[in-house]
Amino acid sequence: MPTCRLASAMFHWDNGLKLTKAGLAIDFRRRQPRAFISHAHADHIARHEYALCTPETAALYQYRLGPRPTLPMPYRTPNQWGGLRLTTFPAGHCLGSAMLLAEDDQQSLLYTGDFKLGESATAAQAELPHADILVIESTFGRPDYRLPPRRQVLDQLFALVRETLNDGAVPVIQAYMLGKGQEVTRLLTAEGIPVLQHRDIFAVSQVYEACGVDLGRYECFTGKAVPGWAVVVPPRTGGTLEGLGRHVRIAVTGWAMDPRTKYRLKVDHALPLSDHADYDELFEAVARVAPRVIYCTHGPESFVDRLRDAGHDARPLGRSSQGRLF
Ligand SMILES: [Zn+2]
Numbered sequence: 001m002p003t004c005r006l007a008s009a010m011f012h013w014d015n016g017l018k019l020t021k022a023g024l025a026i027d028f029r030r031r032q033p034r035a036f037i038s039h040a041h042a043d044h045i046a047r048h049e050y051a052l053c054t055p056e057t058a059a060l061y062q063y064r065l066g067p068r069p070t071l072p073m074p075y076r077t078p079n080q081w082g083g084l085r086l087t088t089f090p091a092g093h094c095l096g097s098a099m100l101l102a103e104d105d106q107q108s109l110l111y112t113g114d115f116k117l118g119e120s121a122t123a124a125q126a127e128l129p130h131a132d133i134l135v136i137e138s139t140f141g142r143p144d145y146r147l148p149p150r151r152q153v154l155d156q157l158f159a160l161v162r163e164t165l166n167d168g169a170v171p172v173i174q175a176y177m178l179g180k181g182q183e184v185t186r187l188l189t190a191e192g193i194p195v196l197q198h199r200d201i202f203a204v205s206q207v208y209e210a211c212g213v214d215l216g217r218y219e220c221f222t223g224k225a226v227p228g229w230a231v232v233v234p235p236r237t238g239g240t241l242e243g244l245g246r247h248v249r250i251a252v253t254g255w256a257m258d259p260r261t262k263y264r265l266k267v268d269h270a271l272p273l274s275d276h277a278d279y280d281e282l283f284e285a286v287a288r289v290a291p292r293v294i295y296c297t298h299g300p301e302s303f304v305d306r307l308r309d310a311g312h313d314a315r316p317l318g319r320s321s322q323g324r325l326f
Contacts, residue, residue: 010102010109010133013321017111017135017297019102020325022082024052026100026111034082037061038113039097040178052081054088056096056211060178063207073098075124091115092126093275094179095208101129109133110289116274117281118150121186122213123179126285133326134291135317139276141296141303145257147278153271157184158191160250160269161230165193170225170247174267177201177234179275182208182215184252188230189216196221198233235265254278286312295326 009020017026025032027044037045037053040060051070053061058070073079075098078087088098093114100111110131117126140147147153157173164171173188175181181201188195195218197205202220209215221231223243233241241247249267254274256262262270277285286294286307295317296304307314 009325010104010107011135012325013317015322017317019082019084019109021104022084022086022102024082024084027113036086036100036111038091038100038111039094040064041094041114041176044113052079052086054096054098057098058096059207059211060096060204063204076127087129089127089129090124092117092120092123094123095182095211095213097123099126099128101131107132109135110291111135112137112285114139114276115285116277117284120183120275121190122183122208122215123275128285128288130291131289132292133295134286134289134293135295135297136282136285137276138282138296138299138303140254140257140274140278141282141299141306143279143306145254145279147254147257147272147274150273153273154187157187157250157252157271157273158193160248160271161188161193164248165228165230168227168246170244171230172241172244172247172249173230173232174235174237174249174251174265175201175232176275178204180252180273181205181232181234182213183275184232184273185215185218186213188232189218194218194226194229196226196229196231198231198237200234201232283310 012020016028025035027038028035029046031046033049035048035051037051040057055072073088075088078085085103087101091097091099102109108131114137115126161171173184175184177200185195225244251265251267251270252273254276256270256272294314297317304314304316
């Protein structure tokens with residue numbers, strides 16, 4: 001490969017995305033000397049020697065992996081680092097979740113990480129700056145993943161929870177322990193429904209509260225139901241629920257768009273409340289960033305074809321990109 005190409009490469013793939021000039025690994029699951037962490041979900045973190053992330057992500061990362069060296073990058077505050085200008089923007093996915101804008105004199109790259117455009121009760125709403133190169137997380141890159149309006153899903157959730165409580169049973173909502181668990185808690189408590197949280201969710205909620213997110217009236221679940229209170233647990237919680245008596249299980253996940261989800265998760269109801277952009281939001285994100293070229297991660301390859309059909313220069317990014325420069 002000619003040297004001039006090497007000099008202009010913005011990123012390369014080394015079993016994951018790396019910003020070439022800065023030697024900065026992005027969302028790696030294996031330990032790196034220098035890494036950017038878009039958010040603190042388990043599939044985006046490792047015990048890095050040095051991590052760049054928002055202050056909220058740093059708090060959640062350190063809660064999960066213990067005290068570690070980090071460079072706090074508050075939203076919209078440019079940082080000159082490793083020959084690049086780096087700026088984080090809210091990603092709307094969970095507390096602290098960030099997109100990363102990397103710029104040099106010639107070009108700019110926006111890495112979305114996990115994101116959603118719509119509103120959230122516990123995460124700052126996504127902001128997408130323009131970039132020449134867009135690396136987009138496209139989990140729901142299929143046309144059948146068009147989510148119903150959030151208001152409609154929330155009304156369904158509140159109605160189900162109220163019906164269950166009025167019926168003398170316990171509503172048990174299954175939600176990821178970081179992000180969705182706190183989001184559902186905030187939504188329910190704002191409706192006047194107090195929440196008992198599984199201890200793992202409760203522990204993460206303490207970090208949210210320390211970061212200034214008020215989750216309303218909630219307590220740690222000790223295994224006993226309290227009349228009038230909803231229970232929020234992580235997915236696949238079994239034993240803890242035995243002493244609860246009659247209960248109704250409700251999963252909240254974008255995957256609920258697939259009617260089989262309810263059976264797969266062994267719940268009574270599955271509601272499509274998502275922390276990821278749906279199919280239409282992915283296209284909207286692309287329109288807002290107006291990039292020259294798009295690289296898609298974590299999604300179906302068919303999404304790349306749909307972008308190409310719409311006239312974009314789109315390419316998949318993943319295993320097959322190993323060793324290449326971009
Ligand atoms: Zn995530």
